[in-house]
Amino acid sequence: AAEDETADRRYPNRARRAPGEWYRANMATESGEHPKGSGEHPEPQTYQKAVGGEESLLWRRSMDEEMRSLLENGTWELVEKPEGVKPIPMKWVYKIKRDALGNVERYKSRVVAKGYLQKQGIDFEEVYAPVSKHTTLRALLAVVAERNLELHQLDVNGVPQR
Numbered sequence: 078a079a080e081d082e083t084a085d086r087r088y089p090n091r092a093r094r095a096p097g098e099w100y101r102a103n104m105a106t107e108s109g110e111h112p113k114g115s116g117e118h119p120e121p122q123t124y125q126k127a128v129g130g131e132e133s134l135l136w137r138r139s140m141d142e143e144m145r146s147l148l149e150n151g152t153w154e155l156v157e158k159p160e161g162v163k164p165i166p167m168k169w170v171y172k173i174k175r176d177a178l179g180n181v182e183r184y185k186s187r188v189v190a191k192g193y194l195q196k197q198g199i200d201f202e203e204v205y206a207p208v209s210k211h212t213t214l215r216a217l218l219a220v221v222a223e224r225n226l227e228l229h230q231l232d233v234n235g236v237p238q239r
Contacts, residue, residue, distance in 0.1 A: 118173055120171050120172060120173055121171050122171075124168075127169065127186075135184045136171060136184055138184070139183075139185060139186040140186045143187060165191055165192065165195060165200070166194070168188070168190075168191055169188055169189075170186070170188075171184070171185070171186055172186075173185070
């Protein structure tokens with residue numbers, strides 16, 4: 078009798094249902110397709126695909142905008158390459174920003190360093206990334222809920238450094 082009681086607690090008798098609409102939306106998002114979009118605007122995975130495709134003009138404009146922003150903000154300083162040093166390669170990352178209905182709002186390009194090729198002690202000494210802890214986020218969300226506030230996420234584009 079004790080075994081039957083344990084089995085009843087471990088396995089609920091509720092009816093199982095097939096995944097709903099949220100599941101399909103999640104699967105579409107993971108495959109790179111917007112859940113409300115038609116998938117007709119795939120995001121290129123390489124520079125060659127971005128500049129060689131039908132939307133190459135839009136991607137080139139997006140890359141020019143990113144480079145202009147980086148230069149205006151003094152993001153880097155051009156220096157001579159020391160003897161025997163191999164520079165860290167870069168990569169373009171492409172993202173299509175969409176509105177709530179899945180329509181294309183803008184084409185966004187970012188240039189990123191392939192930092193995973195660096196070796197600790199050779200290319201860098203310290204590791205630091207400013208990331209908020211989950212407890213901090215939970216506390217913020219609790220205050221927002223308690224005070225009936227609105228919370229907004231911002232995508233800051235090209236803020237000049239002072």
